[in-house]
Amino acid sequence: LVMGTHCTGMKIAAYPEKVDFCKGCELIKSIATEARDEYLSEQIVPTKKDTKIILAIDDNPEAIDIICKYLGDDYTVVGLLGGDDAVEKAKQIKPMAITLDIMMPRKDGWEVLRELKNDPETQDIPVIVLSIVDDQRMGFSLGAAEYIVKPVEKELLLKKLKTLEKAEKFKRILIVDNEPTTVRMMGRVLEEAEYQVTTAYNSQDAVKSIENFKPDLIVLNLTVPEIGFDVIEYLKVARGMKDIPLIVLTQKELSDAEREQLNGRIRGILNKVILSKQDLLKELKNTVQKMSRS
Template sequence: MPDNSAPIQGASAAGLAPVRPIQAPSAASILADDREKLQQGQRSILLIEDDLNFARILMEMVRERGFAALAAANGEDGLYLADHCLPDAIILDVMLPHVDGWGVMRLLKENPRTRHIPVHFLTCLEDRQKAMSMGAIGFVTKPVDPDQLAELFATIENAISRSVRKLLIVEDDPAESKGLVALLEGRDVAISVAGSGKEAMDLLSREAFDCMVLDLGLSDMSGFDLLEHIEHEDEKRRLPVIIHSGRSLSHEEELKLRHYTESIIIKGAKSPERLLNEVTLFLHQVESSLNPEKQRMLRASLDKETMLEGKKVLLVDDDMRNIFSLTSILAEKHMIVVEAENGREALARLQEHPDVDLVLMDIMMPEMDGYETIRTIRMDPALPGSASSP
C-alpha cells in the first residue's frame, strides 16, 4: 500500500493549478476500515460518507462483495485516501463537511492519478444530471432500499470489470472520422464508426456503448434527430454524448441541445485536447495507459492556465493603475490584452477586434458606465458577446 503519511498536493502534482494541501486524516475521523490491511493489488472501494452508521452498513456490503473497504467522513479525507490508496471505485455523498461532494468530484477528475476511478453518487440531493455530466457512473438518491443498493454495486462491478471500453464515433466525413480514430484509439478502447445517422441507430440497437462522439451535420439526418432517437431508448442504454464540431453552435442550436440535457450528457469539444479529455473522462481511462503524446495533450487540457494561452481579453477600466496591474497578470498567462479607458472606447475596440474572447469591465466609468456599455454590446449583433452572436 502506498505511504499515507505525507500530505497530498492534489492536482498540483501534475503541474496543474495548486489546490489547498490535504493533510492525512486525523485519528478521530477514521472509521474502522481496511486501510491498514490493504495489500498491493487488492480490490477496494472508497466510501466518502459523513453518516457513520450508514457508512458502516456500506462497508459491510463492500466486504461481502470481496472488496476491501476504505471510508472517509469528509471530503478532505476522501481525497487523501483516493490519491494514496487508488481504490477501484468510489461511492460519494454530496452533503459533506468542509469540501462537499461536488468539490470532491471536481478535484478527483482534475487529478491525473484519480480521474479514471469510477465514482457513483449516493446522496439525498436530486441533481443526477450534474453528477453524470462530471463523469459519474451512476446516481442514487437516499433513502435507498436493498434492491437499489444491489443495483448500485452491480453498476460499480460492471464498470471496473470491463477491460475494454466501447466508443461510437458518428461522422460522415471519412477523413475526419479517420483522424478521430487516430486521436482516440487505445489498447483499452474499441471504436466503432458510423458514417450516417441510420448506421449509428443500427449500432446503438445492437450494442451498448460507453460514450459517443457526434457530428451534428450528418448526410441523412441531423445530429438532433439522432439525439431524439436516443432519448426515447431505454434509460439504461443512454450514454454520454460529446458534440464534435468545427464551428461554434448557434444560439438556436444550443437551445435545442438543452432539450436533451435531462437524459443525455452533452459536451462540446472543439479542440483535439478538449475532445481527448472528455472521452478519457467518460471512458475512465488511466492516464498512464495513453501514449506520451496523448498524456501531454490530456495534461494540457486539464491545466486551466494553459486554456488561457492565446486568448484575447478586452480590459475596460478608467484607472490606469488597475489596467497596468491586470495587464501584467494576464500577460503572465500569455493572454493578448486589448485596453480601453471607458465604455465608448471599449465599443470601438470591439469593432477593431471581433475575435475578443473575454471582456473585463469596470462599472464606474465616465461618459458611458459599465452597465450601459454591456447593454450596448448585447444589443449589437455585429459585436462579440451580443445576444445573437455565435
C-alpha cells in the same frame, strides 16, 4: 457521547474539533477526536491484486459501516470520513468506484466531485453519489456516474456497481481503418460515450497501438485485407491478445473461411455499404454499449 451539564444535549459530531466546547468538556473532545482518528487508522487497504476496492466517503461513520455491510461480500470498502483528503486517498488506493455523500462539513460532496473529476489521476474513477439531496442534474453535470437518493437499498447499490464493472471491461477501444474521416467520426462518438479511444490507419500502427494501448475492444476495417487480416494474424500469436473481441467493418458478407479466420472474435458486423454514415455511427455505439452491459 453526549456533552455534560455545560453543553447539555450537544452530541459529538464526526468532526469534534468543529464543536465549540467549554473547558469542562475538553476531555470529551479529546476522546472523541482520538476515536475518530482510530476509526480512520483501522481502514486497511488490501494488498491482494484482484481485490475490487470501493472508496466510501461520508462524514457519518454509521453510513460507512452500512456500506461495508452491504458490499462486504463482493468488495473491499475503504472508509474516509469527510472529503478533505478524497483525491489523495483515491490516488493511493485506486478504487474501482467511489461512493460520495454530499452534505458534509468543511468540504461538501459537490466540491469533492469537482476535484476528483479535475484531476487526471482520478477523473476516470466512477463516482456514485449517495445523498439525501435529490439533485441528480447537478451530480451528472459534475461527472457522477450514478446517483442514489438516501436511504440506500443494498440491491440497488450492488446493481449500480456491477453495471460499472461491466462497463469497465470495454473502456479502451482501438479503431483501425484507412479512412481518416470515418475514424474521426467513430472516435468522436465513442469518446462522447466516455470510452478511451485510440486510432490506427494501417496494420503497423495498429500493432504498435495494441502493444502500447492494450485495448479491450478493436473496431477493425476488413475492407482492406492487408490491414484487417494482418491485424488478426498478429492477435493470434501475440501474448495475451488472442481474446480481444472485434467489431468488424466490411463491405460484403464474410465467407465461411473469413469467419473461421476470425476464430469467434466477432461481437458485431457493420456493413459500410448498407449503412449510411449516421446509421453506422449509431450502430457502432449501440453495439459497444450492449457489449458493456452483457
